[in-house]
Amino acid sequence: MSAGADGVVAGDEEAGVTARLDLFRYLTADLGAEYRAIMTLFTSTLLADLSASEVSDGLAARGTVLSVDDVTTRCEQLERWGNLVRGIRDARVATVQDYVRSRARYQASKLGVRVHREAEALLAAGDGAREVARELLGATAETLDRIVARxxxxxxxxxxxxxxxxxxxxxxxxxxxxxxxxxxxxxxYVNTVLTRYDLAGEEYQQFKRLLLDYIDLLTADVARHAPVVARRFAALEPLLDDVLAAMAELPTLADGNAERLPGRTREDWENVRGWYTGADGRSGPETLRLAADQALGQLLANTKRMLASAGTGVSRRGDLLKLASWFDAADPDQAHALYAAAFGTYPARHLLGGPEEPDPRDGATTSWWAATPVEVPMSLRERGDRGARGRTSSVPDPVAAGGWDEGTEGATQLRGARPAEPDAAQEEERPASPARRRVMMAGAALAVVLVAVGGVLGAGALRGEPEVEPTATAGNGIPIPEQVPSPVDLAGTRDGATVTFTWGVPEELEGEEGVTFTWQRTEPGADPQVHPAEEPQAVVEEAPGQVCLSVKVRLPNGTTSSQAAQSCVP
Structure with missing residues (x-):
């Protein structure tokens, strides 16, 4: 067959599949209830051949009122979908108008009858579990015995x-x-119940009994009868050709497209036998045992979840059902208000906070979609965690760092700057703690520094010297600039899954002692923990993907760079 012919055959097959799918369209159409009523009327009797007026009368007797014109429109649509076909029976009528109306008669198509029968059975089925016809296994073994005996x-x-x-x-x-x-x-059904996370209470007890009792009974029946049925199929195998030949002598449909009853070909027998023996893979009994084990395992998992103290503890199924009932009883306006209150979906509002807004163009009428994005911390964006990570920097004691001593001149001035000593009775009632003594020394030391600085400035002014602004220093004498500079020359190199970053000390702090660094990873998904570093180097191991680093200078008093140096290595 040529390529063009293959394409034509494939196109015909696809068109045939599409035409058969149209058979289901009446179930979900806008007037689905009326279409179903018409199909029910046609399938309720054998060889139904009805005109539009007869269909209208039959529907009225069943409680569905449709005019003849409406019935004609519905039947024509069902004919286009393939559920109905035109009838050819001549009608006996009294007037020309009746002849015109009865000229179009309809019958249910073969596939239309089958689709409607299965659809009605599906709509009538319940939501609960369906009993398994386990008694048929023993009956199958007995029937196979009769066939072998015959x-x-x-x-x-x-x-x-x-x-x-x-x-x-x-x-x-x-x-x-x-x-x-x-x-x-x-x-x-078992699978739909097992996937429910809110299974608890009496519903859980009923389902547990269903699994433990019924599945155990079903598994036992399969284990008892399946080997017997498999042996009967093995005994029938040498006689199978004679069985097929004997049934071939019976009258049957001569049409080659007719659907034969099952069991009339060797392929049918091989498929059934394979279910018991697993000739084409896993057997049916083995599949049932695995399904039972999986169901019981999931039941145990649900039991552990309900007993675990770290679990949710309370099912919200009742609350959700209550909310659903409110939605069902609400009108459209109430439903919108209820939805907004339940799920927090209020209209977008951008309130102007004042002059500190980063962009004054973001006003009260600016949509969130067009407004300036808000910076969200990585810990909150990636993990939903607002807690601070890493070690908290200690607050240095400037007095302790200055090295005050009781024998110095400052200590003498400190004693002179102290308030009057309390009497002995007050001192006994409130003994001085070490923290209180440090606070007193810190305040006195600050007073001494101010007095000393003021004296120097005053002496310089008397001599006519220009005024010099005092420079704050860290605990070890390092001058503290207005803004701590960032590290310089930050760069990284990769060696396999290991990335090494190096950087330099800012020019303002070169040669100073006590200068250290802090670094942290900033690429998406990385742990944002802050790491201290004594040397201008950081090594990141087991990092096959992109690595981004943020580095700051840290002075002995805990002050860090106002802006971090950043670099990424792909």
Whole structure:
């Protein structure tokens, strides 16, 4: 076959699939209830051939009132979807108008009948668990015994009863299909319940009994009957060709496109036998055992969750159902207000906070979509954690760092600057703690420094010297500039999964003692912990992706750079 012919065949197959999918459209159409009522009328009897007026009368008798014109429109649409076909029966009418109306008669198509039957069965099905037809396993073994007995007893003088044999074969395959469908539906229900995180209370107790009792019973029946059925299939294998030949003598449909009953081909028998023996992979009994183990394991996981002290502890299912009932009873305006109150979806409002706004163009009427983005800390953005990470810098004691001594002149001035000493009775009632003594010394030391600085400035002014602004110093004499500079020449190099960063000391602080550094990673998803560094170097290990580093200078008094130096290595 040529490529063009293959394309035509593929296009025809796709068109056929699309046409069959149209058979389901009436179920979800805008007038789905009316379409379903019409299809129910057509499928309620055999060989129904109805006109629009007859359909209208039949619907009225069932409680659905539709005019003849509306019924005609609905039937024409169902015909386009393939659910109905035109009838050809001649109608006996009294007037020309009745003839025009009855000229268009409709019948339900074969696929339309099947789709409607399955749809109505699905709509009528309950939400609970479906019982498994486990008793059919034993019945299947007995039916296979009868088939083997019939074929073994057959001879030329006494041929096999083909009608009875055909009935036994159909029973075997119908039993297998019903059992398989009920097992799938049961475990589908089990799976929907197991995936619920809010399973608790009486509902959990009922489901636990269902799993522990019913699944155990089902597993035991499968373990008892499945090997027996498999042995019966093995015994029937040498006789299978004779079974198929005997059933082939029965009258059947001559149409090549007709759907045959199951069990009339060797392929059907191999598929059923493979379910028990696992010829094409995992067998059906093994699949059922694994499903039971998985269900029981999930039940234990839910039990541990409910018993764990770190779990949620309380199911919110009742609250959510209550909220759903409020939505169901609310009108549109109340529903909008309830939704906003329940989920916090209020209208966007950008309130102008004052002159410290980073961009004065962001006013009260500016949408959040167009406003300047707000900086969100990485810990809050990545982990939802507002807590500070890393070590907290200690606050240095400037008095202790200055090295005050009781024998110095400053100490003498300190004693002179102290207030009057309390009497002995007051001193006994309130003994001085070390923290209180440090506070007193710090205040006195500050007074002495101010007096000394004032004296120097005053002496310089008397001599006519220009005024010199005092310079603050760190604890070890390092001058503290107005802004601590950032490190210089920050750069990184990669060696496999290890990245090494180096930087330089700012020119203002070169040669000073006590200068250290702090660094932290800033790429998305990295741990933002701040690390101290004595040397201008940082090594990041096990970092196969991009690494970004932020480095600051730290003075002995704890002051750090106002702006960090940053660099990234891909």
């Amino acid at each position: 074929m073994t007893a057959a001879s030329d003088a006494r041929p096999v009863n083909a009608e009875a044999l055909s009935g036994d074969v159909t029973t075997v395959f119908n039993n297998q299909r019903l059992f398989s469908d009920s097992v799938r539906d049961f475990y589908a």
